[in-house]
Amino acid sequence: MRVAPDRLALLLFFLFTSLGATSATADRQPILDALRSVREPLAVSVEYNYIMTARVRLLFFWAGKDDVGNGYIRRGTSSADSREEFFQVLFGSDPEKAPRAINRWGAGTEIAWHRAPLAVPPREDDVTASAFFGFMKSSRGKSVAEIESELKNEQERALHSFTGILSRVEPDRALSLVVRLESDTDFTLHQYELAAPVMFDHMQSSGLPVRSLASAGRCSRAGSFLATVAELMDLAVAGLPAPQSRCYVHDAQENTLTLETAAPVASLPVRLHAADRTPLLDTTYPNLLELDFVSTHKLTGKKVYFTILAGTEGPLRGVPVQIRYQPNWWFQAVLNLAPGNPAPDEPDAGLPLTLAKHFPFAAFMPGEAFSVPRRPAPPKSPRSMDIPSTGTLAASPFGSPIPWPQKYSAQISAGSGHTAETTCSAPGP
Secondary structure: OOOOHHHHHHHHHHHHHHHHHHHHHHHHHHHHHHHHHHHOOOOEEEEEEEEEEEEEEEOOEEEEEEEEEEEEEEEEEOOOOOOEEEEEEEEEEOOOOOHHHOOOEEEEEEEEEEOOOOOOOOOOOOEEEEEEEEEEEOOOOOOHHHHHHHHHHHHHHOOEEEEEEEEEEEOOEEEEEEEEEEEOOOOOHHHHHHHHHHHHHHHHOOOOOOEEEOOOOOOOOOOOHHHHHHHHHHHHHOOOOOOEEEEEEEOOEEEEEEEEEEEEEEEEEEEEEOOOOOEEEEEEEEEEEEEEEEEEEOOOOOEEEEEEEEEOOHHHEOOEEEEEEEEEOOEEEEEEEOEOEOOOOOOOOOOOOOOOOEOOOOEEOOOOOOOOOOOOOOOOOOOHHHOOOOOOEOOOOOOOOOOOOOOOEOOEEEEOOEEEOOOOOOOOO
16 A cells, blocks of 8 residues: 555654654653652751952962852651762852952762662662752853943843753763843742752753663763762872772763872961951961862863862861862862861761862763863963962952952962962052
């Protein structure tokens, strides 16, 4: 029997649209499952709070301001499932403290399901699946002028842009949904608990396509970014030498996280001050490990660099006491462990926290859509030798510099083990 061409075309149309709808439904269900998982209440086992310092490079030295933002790292397990572990980070500027009331921040929640209960020491690559939810104040500005333009545009429109990402990673496939949210409320990092449900509902009703990655040769690890950083930190603190690399999938895109170096730091002095020069923190951390990381996007080759200084003994063993991030040669951000967390001389406080994020601000959003490549820093790489141990680094944790005021209070140091503190003022960029 011959079929008329028009009927054949119609038959093929319905066949392929039916297959497409089935595939779309199959992709969306795991995303909805991931959404349900990240919406569930999390039982926090340990939490560490941080103070953010922002700095800019003025020719031959760094100048900056402490206490322009803050954040936390949390880690815990599920009371309902002993195999379920979660990591949560939130960092950004505080508009009540930051220059020009800049409001740029982001948060990430990652859930990892292990093969065995977490009471049993986990084996490498024992994560069977993971889910990730990221929420950030959207910003595309890569310079002070561009960010000032964004701020002006926000004020004129009375609308504020936020971006959310929801993903699910399994050994044989990865799925991701990215949505934008326009809000008449300019949520700050202190309002995350109010803002997250708004984004959850927006994602639930979104009709945007789901990105998928299911190629045969893709990274087969089911752990996402935060769990991967935690794994490499644990290995470094346990004595495994660098370099060490692990692949991971973020936003349904492949990346490689490499621990490039792990160098001992005998002493790290940290001194932070509030805007009125009131001391916020004056302490010295002994016996740390300085861990230099780089995350590389497989397709584009773009790299994101960050450094974590982790404790090696006592209550600070495995705890990130300082996180450094520099998206370009002139802008830095430093996150220092805030007072009230375990101090170097306190008795063992229990479960240590080994973190992950592409910084840090790109830390927990390391993929192509959320990362900003670091530009070469003249005359040398903007690693720890450029960064004073008096603690201060600044960049918008999510890829965009924070506009700086016309005056700076500068803290200068020659290296990670020696400090020399001074103050000065200089014109802004």
